[in-house]
Amino acid sequence: MSAGLLRNSFKGAASAAPFFPTLLDQMPNALVVFEAKSQLLVYVNPAAESALDLSRKSLEGQSVRDLFGDNPPLNLMIANVQLGQTSAQRQEMTLHSLPGSIHQESIPAHVVVAMFDDADLIMIEWFPIDQQLRSERDERVTQQVEANKELMRNLAHEIKNPLGGIRGAAQLLEFELPEKGLKEYTQVIIKESDRLQTLVDRLLAPHRKAHNMELFNVHEALERVRSLVLAEFPKGLRIIRNYDTSLPDVLGDREQLIQAVLNIAHNAAQALSDEIDKGTAQIELKTRVARSVTIAKQRYKMAMDLHVIDNGPGIPANIRERIFFPLVSGREGGSGLGLTLAQTFVQHHQGSIACDSRPGCTNFHIQIPYRKREKAS
Numbered sequence: 001m002s003a004g005l006l007r008n009s010f011k012g013a014a015s016a017a018p019f020f021p022t023l024l025d026q027m028p029n030a031l032v033v034f035e036a037k038s039q040l041l042v043y044v045n046p047a048a049e050s051a052l053d054l055s056r057k058s059l060e061g062q063s064v065r066d067l068f069g070d071n072p073p074l075n076l077m078i079a080n081v082q083l084g085q086t087s088a089q090r091q092e093m094t095l096h097s098l099p100g101s102i103h104q105e106s107i108p109a110h111v112v113v114a115m116f117d118d119a120d121l122i123m124i125e126w127f128p129i130d131q132q133l134r135s136e137r138d139e140r141v142t143q144q145v146e147a148n149k150e151l152m153r154n155l156a157h158e159i160k161n162p163l164g165g166i167r168g169a170a171q172l173l174e175f176e177l178p179e180k181g182l183k184e185y186t187q188v189i190i191k192e193s194d195r196l197q198t199l200v201d202r203l204l205a206p207h208r209k210a211h212n213m214e215l216f217n218v219h220e221a222l223e224r225v226r227s228l229v230l231a232e233f234p235k236g237l238r239i240i241r242n243y244d245t246s247l248p249d250v251l252g253d254r255e256q257l258i259q260a261v262l263n264i265a266h267n268a269a270q271a272l273s274d275e276i277d278k279g280t281a282q283i284e285l286k287t288r289v290a291r292s293v294t295i296a297k298q299r300y301k302m303a304m305d306l307h308v309i310d311n312g313p314g315i316p317a318n319i320r321e322r323i324f325f326p327l328v329s330g331r332e333g334g335s336g337l338g339l340t341l342a343q344t345f346v347q348h349h350q351g352s353i354a355c356d357s358r359p360g361c362t363n364f365h366i367q368i369p370y371r372k373r374e375k376a377s
């Protein structure tokens with residue numbers, strides 16, 4: 001079945017009907033249409049494609065049950081409109097494990113089921129009700145992270161200044177030392193000062209705004225990330241390309257975005273050590289176009305969707321909520337700055353970064369809106 005069939009079906013209905021698919025294409029809410037008798041999907045709008053993270057082609061022809069599973073409240077709503085007891089029903093309910101959805105968990109949603117008169121077609125439209133709550137929570141977390149970063153930056157400045165002096169004094173002392181054996185101590189001071197210097201520099205790095213704005217092909221950038229990670233983990237790790245090659249070029253600071261994705265992919269490769277030993281380690285780099293997206297209360301017509309998905313053990317539960325905070329690490333020897341930097345770089349592009357993690361599947365999701373050149377900062 002196809003959108004063409006839907007068009008034909010609509011032709012038999014009301015006079016405005018042939019235009020329905022075009023209109024439905026523009027709806028911001030996810031929406032699917034299926035045939036009442038066969039219960040097979042005949043139409044999926046772009047918002048539903050985005051929400052389900054599956055293409056229209058792969059969805060059309062599936063049954064409603066394939067898509068929503070066995071969901072008694074939804075089945076009842078469908079039966080009610082089908083029996084003509086009401087032409088439309090709306091209800092809040094939980095939609096379970098929509099296949100392929102990036103949010104594999106259940107989502108509370110506002111659901112509308114309606115019958116198209118004459119056309120023997122039923123429509124299901126849904127809107128996640130926790131979106132508002134989620135965006136409020138995200139905003140609170142972002143403010144908290146910002147306050148943390150500010151504190152870290154101030155602290156880093158305070159450390160940076162005397163650090164050069166400490167190192168210099170240790171070097172001078174080393175020249176004056178009568179016994180060679182004592183140099184061991186000055187070397188400790190010098191080495192530790194260097195280590196602190198690197199940390200401080202990384203803490204201060206995100207201060208630099210995205211300034212080299214250029215239009216670039218995101219897949220070329222991802223290929224760089226791919227080869228850098230594979231150079232470091234040459235055996236037992238597969239990096240799968242799942243690219244939407246129709247993606248337009250992105251306007252941004254190429255090096256910053258490469259660094260952001262590299263930090264994420266690098267973490268994934270580090271977390272995959274057991275799987276690398278077994279030869280089953282896998283990282284997927286996936287790109288898609290997202291339409292009608294809201295990031296930090298701004299609405300954009302179009303955005304680039306980028307996922308870095310690994311099949312590792314997942315983010316340790318005790319740090320899951322804080323991974324973007326500076327100096328939070330679950331790794332021996334980790335400085336806990338990789339994700340803070342990644343988030344800052346993405347935010348320089350008005351984008352967002354989020355993570356969904358469970359054992360066997362960790363999904364970092366970056367969204368960068370397409371903006372006009374003059375608005376870039």
Ligand SMILES: Nc1ncnc2c1ncn2[C@@H]1O[C@H](COP(=O)(O)OP(=O)(O)OP(=O)(O)O)[C@@H](O)[C@H]1O
Binds near residue numbers: 263312316335338
């Ligand atoms: N894909 C992943 N799978 C499992 N855990 C992860 C993943 N990505 C991040 N983490 C966890 O999040 C922590 C924070 O990552 P982050 O990159 O910010 O710091 P880090 O890797 O510890 O240090 P560095 O500053 O060297 O990057 C990691 O230490 C790790 O415990």
Ligand SMILES: [Mg+2]
Binds near residue numbers: 338
């Ligand atoms: Mg890291």
